[in-house]
Amino acid sequence: MSNHQSCYRADPLIELFVDQLWTQKGLSDNTLSAYKTDLQGFDQFCQRTGISLLDADQTHVRDYLGYRFEQGIAKSSSARLISSLRGFYAFLVMDKRILVDPIALIKAPKLARQLPDALSEDDVDKLLAEPDVEDAIECRDKAMMELLYASGLRVSELVGLTLDQISLRQGLIRIVGKGGKERLVPIGEVAVTEIEDYLASARSELLKGKLSDVVFPSKRGSMMTRQTFWHRIKLYAVRAGISCHLSPHTLRHAFATHLLNHGADLRVVQLLLGHSDLSTTQIYTHVAKARLAQMHSEHHPRG
Template structure:
């Protein structure tokens, strides 16, 4: 068997690093898988150079980044890779497995700031009005859409929501987000009304006698996947004739942008979204300013 035919075996340092990352930061499975993928791809490159991850210098990392550039990888992909390598080698230094961090002098590529796609308030109204509440599945979806827009939850937080996290009487939902950080988010009257209507009949129809603590089960009575709900959003957008490019976080973005458009304090929006860093929330101020500039241009006599 030639070297190229041998099955790949990941460096044994990778999994302990991921375990440490999970225990310290409580990262999601998706985030950990992204770290794993980045490190394994780099590890394969290193092994082809007959080296090991402990025996890596700046030059080899730069060679790998150059190879990726020639292969047409996006800057965003390389930026994430550098972040993964930086965390990994910082871990190795902390564990005293290496003396010098080879990533410390590697600079992140400059990325253009991409404003998140957002819906207008009229678009949101059309989207949220589209599901037919006489159908149990669409009644569930309407309650989910209302809750998503009212609270700014991540889709993963929404589909994983359990009955004990929600208090309709108090109008609050308790979320354990990224890094196991807990936050309380208000639901709003419209969302509470739609959820109450859904719980009164549609949820029972979906569960078909099964026992579940998931607020919004699938038609099989189990927890819905993020992908399934994403397809449901696209279906309603198509039916409502909404041409804006949608992402799984579109309603989360609309939640933040519309709050700021109506004068909400940036730090309040930060708390509601569950952002640990205010700079992450600040991108929405650019969306809000862009929308205000557009309105001024359209309606001011000298715009």
């Protein structure tokens, strides 16, 4: 196989497709490189079989997937490959280079949706109690974490939040999420109080006279990056002795999980999280099922 690789010449159609992706969709270099790698792998397989990408049919695709399975390649990698092939062959059909799409009837392997480790309610309490509100930066961080846990915002939505999106009197924030969809999210009394305290003192200290409509500026007075906020959360987790694996969306997941634990409806959680499709929220159904089983055993006469 190494001989084959050394004299392997990629089909120029791959470069043509990747160029078209770059011009039409403006994808990142990493994504384009992933497409190219996937397609070149299949191209090499086809060349060893003595055919070109234009000649490949459904059987060749299935054989290649089978070959990858034997090599122990992860399902997630094969799912991405199928996505790459789907795009490539759709392009060839559109370009009238082939009549039949060999990938049309092939389904991607089902992947288990991974949730980050869930923070318990005790852990959340410990995390939120950690910042020292006498310090301007930590006062800001506490307000941010309280708001994140109260609302289930994405971290990008939190750091980009502006003053005109918040109504503390009504206890609501207005979020423009993915795809320009707007949603109103209630935030609760605790978060309102923390934000009021922060706005009354720490924010002006951070801005040092600069003008900004960002609710939670960095110490330089500009919009904070998601990475900076993520490092701040990790710092408080270490200080609070929380050992479970954290992700930037840990508090968003805790928000959804704890709502379901307390009996919230999955569709309500979908609206609050800003998921356009209920199937995205359904990664939390194991939480809802566990809660239902517990309620059944506690309250049903034969539970």
